[in-house]
Amino acid sequence: MSLNDLTEKITRREAKLAVIGLGYVGLPVAALFAKAGFDVLGVEIKQERVDKINAGLSPIEGEEPGLAQLLAEQVTQGRLRAAADYETLRERDVILIDVETPVDDQHIPRYEALRAALTQLAPVLKRGALVIVESTIAPRTMDTVVRPLLEEGSGMRVNRDFYLGNCPERVMPGRLLTNLSSLSRVVGGGTPETAQAMIALYRLIVQADLDAADWITAELVKTVENAYRDVQIAFANEVGLICEALGGDVWTVRELVNKSPQRHMHLPGAGVGGHCIPKDPWLLAHGIQGMDVPLRMVPTARAINDGMPAHMVDLLSKALAQAGVSLAGARVLVLGYAYLENSDDTRNSPSAVLVRLLESLGADVRIHDPYVEGMQGDVVEAAQGADAVVLMVRHQAYNALDLPQLRAAMRTPVLVDGRKAVDGRRARELGFLYWVVGAASPAAAS
Ligand SMILES: NC(=O)c1ccc[n+]([C@@H]2O[C@H](COP(=O)([O-])OP(=O)(O)OC[C@H]3O[C@@H](n4cnc5c(N)ncnc54)[C@H](O)[C@@H]3O)[C@@H](O)[C@H]2O)c1
Known part of the structure; x- marks a missing residue:
């Protein structure tokens, strides 16, 4: 599928979406895209989280206005479901990655979750799909970690067989849904055309500036x-x-x-x-x-x-x-x-x-x-x-x-x-x- 075809599919809300990692960021993102009319699949390694979400219950406690209700609605209407299995990602056109990216005692990034997500995604990645890392990553990680793992694991080349972007999240717990729709985003594409396809996607949930950029700018x-x-x-x-x-x-x-x-x-x-x-x-x-x-x-x-x-x-x-x-x-x-x-x-x-x-x-x-x-x-x-x-x-x-x-x-x-x-x-x-x-x-x- 060409980037133009994918963009059209996105605009018609016919693209099949996936979100890997249903935590503080991934869960509200998945729910908002489902509300925008997409078929959204969430992949999450914690089985109890998967079960809870599929039962329409939010695993996030604290004051999170609107999230529990939105999640329940989208699950009931069949637009959002969760799974622990990466096989289910085979048919997905757009995959967002929202796993944790902590640092260790020596302040070195611990990318175990990110690497695991990319390694498991690569063999089932659909030709022509768009992968977007939303997790916060160190500058140069797109080039040194994300791209190589996806290319090696899939046997495909970025910008030719699939598309890759970095669009970091700006949310804060307590305002997850409001932040997601009202804060501007930096949309870092592997090429300017990829950034435009990403903007077509985020435009459907974000009512604020979407600034096209390259990977290093988005990471920085x-x-x-x-x-x-x-x-x-x-x-x-x-x-x-x-x-x-x-x-x-x-x-x-x-x-x-x-x-x-x-x-x-x-x-x-x-x-x-x-x-x-x-x-x-x-x-x-x-x-x-x-x-x-x-x-x-x-x-x-x-x-x-x-x-x-x-x-x-x-x-x-x-x-x-x-x-x-x-x-x-x-x-x-x-x-x-x-x-x-x-x-x-x-x-x-x-x-x-x-x-x-x-x-x-x-x-x-x-x-x-x-x-x-x-x-x-x-x-x-x-x-x-x-x-x-x-x-x-x-x-x-x-x-x-x-x-x-x-x-x-x-x-x-x-x-x-x-x-x-x-x-x-x-x-x-x-x-x-x-x-x-x-x-x-x-x-x-x-
Ligand atoms: N929490 C925030 O307020 C916030 C704001 C902006 C950006 N971010 C960034 O967003 C990213 C996610 O943060 P978060 O707070 O949502 O983290 P989180 O720990 O709440 O959620 C991550 C989820 O990913 C799951 N996961 C881990 N490895 C996985 C794998 N291989 N496959 C599938 N699921 C997997 C975890 O079980 C967890 O549920 C981080 O990079 C963070 O820096 C967070």
Whole structure:
């Protein structure tokens, strides 16, 4: 099939689609293309996920507006189904790849999932099909990993026998469907014509700019935009540490800095987590491995942001000392275990680092998270007898914390806020020893 024929098939919504990897990204993508009128097959290695999806149930917890309903509708109407078997991909005209692409302890990409997906796809790849990698990948991965695995495994040549593109996702958990349809995309094609065929496809679900590009540009834009965010957050965190030392308040400083033209200072916080921001800067760094390019900003930003949970421990231990309690043996309630507000996603969670550190220092830690299985329940009950509460995630539920009840339940009223989620003045009026990241401690302030 020529690219023109494929484009026409796409426009008529007669192309058969597949999505490999039905996680936070792949599942909503599959559901939206099904809603747009395509026959969509999802291939997923986790059998329980396959079964759940085929039963019309979303495996993604947390506040994900519209997803559960959309999935149920599309499965019931027969436009979307899942399978664990790659054989089912033989007749597919367009295959999107949405598997995870983490990095290891040494910050090297772990492409096991990507390689497995490509290796299994290649022998069943239909001549004339379009394969699009949506996963985030290091610059040059299309050329050095994706293309060779598909060509070798299929015996076919890209741009002649099949077509290949990279169209990275920009979604955030909590807004998956809205982000997918409303955020612009960089559409990297193996050739300009492939990019145009990809645009014809994405136009059917995206109401925003679709910018045609080549592979390297698409790979760079995605990893750079997340490295940019990491660096900006690191800057805000560093200013927070400066403010703590100087008796200032980063939250006020930031607000006033942003009144100056062209200043867009980010929010500081208790750490950066998730499947994207902590690892995408390392994917960018990996792209220049072996080249003579000094890399300074990216590792520094990563180190600052990775250090924030330890800084929270430091604040907590100082706040407890002010109350005459030692961290060893203190009962600490951690609020929020997901990496993001109103989400169940715990990947690279700063709270996990905090909990490990606290336990290693002898604290007796309890964790509460309204979205994470096994951590749910009543906050005030969880705070019974606690010496300190550490707020790590700004879940909606924590905006409505009943401070007087919380105070009454606790043994020692220490409250350390990593997100400025609590009204500090009120907390102090109620007798809390309230500390917030990025601002002078109550003792220093008085
Ligand atoms: N989560 C986000 O907010 C987000 C945003 C933008 C981009 N991304 C990128 O999108 C990609 C996917 O991220 P995610 O958050 O959806 O990951 P995820 O872990 O939620 O989903 C990946 C899914 O792929 C499945 N899988 C793994 N190997 C497979 C294989 N060989 N065959 C079939 N299925 C397989 C896994 O079981 C899992 O369900 C990553 O590259 C990520 O960096 C994620």
